[in-house]
Amino acid sequence: MKGWIAFWNILLKDVRSYYLKPPNISWGLLFPLAWTAMFFIRSGLGFESIPAILPGVMGISVLFGTTSMLSVTVTFEKKGRSFERLLLAPIPLEVLMLAKTSGAILFGTANAFVPVVIAAFLTDLSGVDWAILTPAVVLIAVSSTFLGLFIAVAVKEVFEAQTFSNFFRFPMIFLCGLFIPLDRLPVFLRPLSYVLPLTYGADLMQGAVNHAARLPLFLDFALLALFCLGLFLASLRNIRRKWIL
Amino acid sequence: MDTGAAQAIEARGLSKRFDAVPAVDGISFTVRRGELFGFLGPNGAGKTTTINLLTGLARPDAGTIGINGVDCSTDPKAAQHLIGVVPDESNLYPELTGFENLCFCGALYGMRKNERRARAGELLGVFGLADAADRKFAGYSRGMKRRLAIAAGIIHEPPILFLDEPTTGIDVAGARQIRRLIADLHESGTTVFLTTHYIEEAERLCDRVAFIVAGRIVGIDTVERFIQPERDRHVMQVSCLNVPDGTLRELAEGFPDSRFQDLSGGVIRVEADSAVPVGSLVRFLEERGAEVTEARRMRPSLEDVFVRITGIEAAALRREKEKKGGGA
Missing domain, CATH: 3.40.50.300 (P-loop containing nucleotide triphosphate hydrolases)
Structure with a gap:
């Protein structure tokens, strides 16, 4: 019970201090809006092309929303030493880090549904399998957030967190099948795609929105969950090694 | 527990x-x-x-x-x-008020809402911060920040x-x-x-x-x-103007039972195992042209012990703390 009180209050504080701040709300709305408009105009097609680009835009919104927020906020608190206060609290490190990441997961998930709301006004989304899409988005948000955590633990400065995040994020836009199908990628790049968690998330979203998944959905879910677990455990290990000296 | x-x-x-x-x-x-x-x-x-x-x-x-x-x-x-910990830097949350900071710290120790609100209010009163309870921590003075940090350290008693x-x-x-x-x-x-x-x-x-x-x-x-052990030693500080060169050597020869140290600025430290003969010491200095402005017995302090044990001059320690921003 005591752990949950701490968990809930850390989450609440982060949501109030970071995620509900006007610049972040505007970022969360404008960023997906800009991506949607950009890809829609670029496609040169009518509104009927929206479902084809929707999974990609959702994926980018989650990826950028979660990784940038988490890695920056954690690095910021670490630098200001307020993170020490959390490490000194008698709560297990797992609970602490889940509390710190939950805000980013919620923020990323909310970001993902901004393009969905926009698309709902422009095209027919009745064919979307929400039972697949919703957990897929949440899992993408979890894996991206844990990737952000992994980055946050690896760096010391806020600007390093941003730079290091981009090192992962930009290749993922092109390698994970968000906009370019994997079979159109050069053969030598394809193995790289399969070691990136977003590939499986993008496949799930393609399955849910366009019924065009390449892999069995259960396999996508299982691999994505495995990535989440792996990134979280690796981050915890690094925190124990680097922050609890 | x-x-x-x-x-x-x-x-x-x-x-x-x-x-x-x-x-x-x-x-x-x-x-x-x-x-x-x-x-x-x-x-x-x-x-x-x-x-x-x-x-x-x-x-x-x-x-x-x-x-x-x-x-x-x-x-x-x-x-x-x-345990409660108050680090050397006040690492509370600048965007939260004093009251919110204390409540948040209470929550980290699993305190329930009513319990932590009551305790936060009590501590803000005890630490003289009740009037600043609703002000953001970022706007606190250094002293206020430190007091709130101590309050945060003991929120869970x-x-x-x-x-x-x-x-x-x-x-x-x-x-x-x-x-x-x-x-x-x-x-x-x-x-x-x-x-x-x-x-x-x-x-x-x-x-x-x-x-x-x-x-x-x-x-x-x-x-x-x-x-x-410091109490068994007798220490005096003599402040003088116009101390001629070589006075310290002459003092050591004239008072072989005492040890002398030039502390700069015309201050001489005298240390002996028995009472320092103040009168003859002052006369000795004045005969050599020095003008004695003050002579006082030094109370033995932990600083003397520190200097003796560690070999580090207390003045050097003070310089360090000044560099760190000390003023107390």
């Missing part, structure tokens, strides 16, 4: 290295329940590393730590229930409190207020582990002190017992 252990803190053979450099080198000490224990040493001596080890922020390379009988080296989270340089960088009035709060906490039965640059502060507050230099404890005892 009361384990009934006699010692509040028990460190045995504690060592910690950073790369090849030993930060803490096989130190052992105990802090009794309800004791105010001072941990003194210059910058880089290993004070903060020791606190980090004792509070679970760092893992020892060797040795064991007991916090009220709980083994902190193997189960730091269990021990963290029993821990039996043991770690204070790392609590008055460094605080003005005189603020430092006095903080020292009074520490004394009150000690009086109420809290075990306090205090690190400080200010030797006079430790002398005034602490029951026992340990001196740490280059990661090793070079002395540990009660303040009273540390000072006792």
Whole structure:
């Protein structure tokens, strides 16, 4: 019970201090809006092309929303030493880090549904399998957030967190099948795609929105969950090694 | 959680290295329940590393730590229930108000909403911050920040409190207020582990002190017992104008039972095992053309003990703390 009180209050504080701040709300709305408009105009097609680009835009919104927020906020608190206060609290490190990441997961998930709301006004989304899409988005948000955590633990400065995040994020836009199908990628790049968690998330979203998944959905879910677990455990290990000296 | 252990803190053979450099080198000490224990040493001596080890922020390379009988080296989270920590920098949340900061810290220790709100209100009153309760922490003065940090450290009423340089960088009035709060906490039965640059502060507050230099404890005892040998020595400071060259050598020849030291600025320190003959000393100086403006007996202090044991001049220590932003 005591752990949950701490968990809930850390989450609440982060949501109030970071995620509900006007610049972040505007970022969360404008960023997906800009991506949607950009890809829609670029496609040169009518509104009927929206479902084809929707999974990609959702994926980018989650990826950028979660990784940038988490890695920056954690690095910021670490630098200001307020993170020490959390490490000194008698709560297990797992609970602490889940509390710190939950805000980013919620923020990323909310970001993902901004393009969905926009698309709902422009095209027919009745064919979307929400039972697949919703957990897929949440899992993408979890894996991206844990990737952000992994980055946050690896760096010391806020600007390093941003730079290091981009090192992962930009290749993922092109390698994970968000906009370019994997079979159109050069053969030598394809193995790289399969070691990136977003590939499986993008496949799930393609399955849910366009019924065009390449892999069995259960396999996508299982691999994505495995990535989440792996990134979280690796981050915890690094925190124990680097922050609890 | 009361384990009934006699010692509040028990460190045995504690060592910690950073790369090849030993930060803490096989130190052992105990802090009794309800004791105010001072941990003194210059910058880089290993004070903060020791606190980090004792509070679970760092893992020892060797040795064991007991916090009220709980083994902190193997189960730091269990021990963290029993301790409050006030770091050397006020690391509360700038975007939260004083009241919100305290409530948040209470929540980290699992305190329920009503309980932590009541306790936060009480502490803001005790620490003289009730009027600033709804102001953002970022707008607090240094002294207010430090007082709120101490309040945050005791929000969950821990039996043991770690204070790392609590008055460094605080003005005189603020430092006095903080020292009074520490004394009150000690009086109420809290075990306090205090690190400080200010030797006079430790002398005034602490029951026992340990001196740490280059990661090793070079002395540990009660303040009273540390000072006792100093009381057997007689120390005077004589302030003069126009001291001719070679006076110190002449003094040493004229008063072979005394030791003389030029403290610069015309101040001569005289040390002897028996009473210093003030009259003949003043006459001796005046006959050589020096104008004696003041001669006073120095009360033996913990600073003298520190200088004797560590070989570090107290003035050097003061310079360090000034560099760090001290003013107390």
